[in-house]
Amino acid sequence: MSFLQTVEYNLRRREQRARESLDERFQRRSARNAADRLRWARACSEQQMANRVNSQFKTNVLERDCGMMMEICNFCRALYWRNELNSSNKYTKCCHDGKVLVPILAETNDLLKELLNSVEARNHRQHIREYNVKTRVYHYVNKKFSTF
Numbered sequence: 456m457s458f459l460q461t462v463e464y465n466l467r468r469r470e471q472r473a474r475e476s477l478d479e480r481f482q483r484r485s486a487r488n489a490a491d492r493l494r495w496a497r498a499c500s501e502q503q504m505a506n507r508v509n510s511q512f513k514t515n516v517l518e519r520d521c522g523m524m525m526e527i528c529n530f531c532r533a534l535y536w537r538n539e540l541n542s543s544n545k546y547t548k549c550c551h552d553g554k555v556l557v558p559i560l561a562e563t564n565d566l567l568k569e570l571l572n573s574v575e576a577r578n579h580r581q582h583i584r585e586y587n588v589k590t591r592v593y594h595y596v597n598k599k600f601s602t603f
Contacts, residue, residue, distance in 0.1 A: 531557045 475483070524534035528546045530553035535546045550557050570579050579586070 533557070 472480070521536050521538075524536055526535040526537055526539070526546060527533070528535065528549050531550040533546070533549035535548075539546060539548065541547055545552065549555075570576055
């Protein structure tokens with residue numbers, strides 16, 4: 456369609472729309488909206504189908520075991536896998552050859568160790584986010600009302 460034909464077509468459509476009644480306009484827009492909804496639903500179903508196909512590929516991916524982290528940085532004692540060496544055969548992702556001082560973590564207290572390692576810890580690990588939220592709310596409320 457040439458530019459002139461496009462302009463003529465648009466002018467004719469404007470004239471037709473100027474002459475149509477409110478009922479005709481409502482029917483035309485309803486039909487267009489229905490077509491848009493159908494097009495949108497098809498696009499969504501195609502996207503869902505693509506997601507299903509992608510999820511099938513993801514589930515069929517073979518696991519790769521890198522082994523244990525047995526290599527140790529000479530400066531900060533961080534653990535690495537054997538193939539994480541850089542071009543100069545050093546492990547530098549942690550402290551950049553001792554240029555960054557990484558603080559040594561303090562030993563965890565007994566209560567936290569028990570919560571993470573005991574048989575009852577399963578329940579705690581399953582609901583840890585709820586506990587964190589409740590703790591935040593508790594501290595927020597105490598802070599808010601302790602100023603009175």
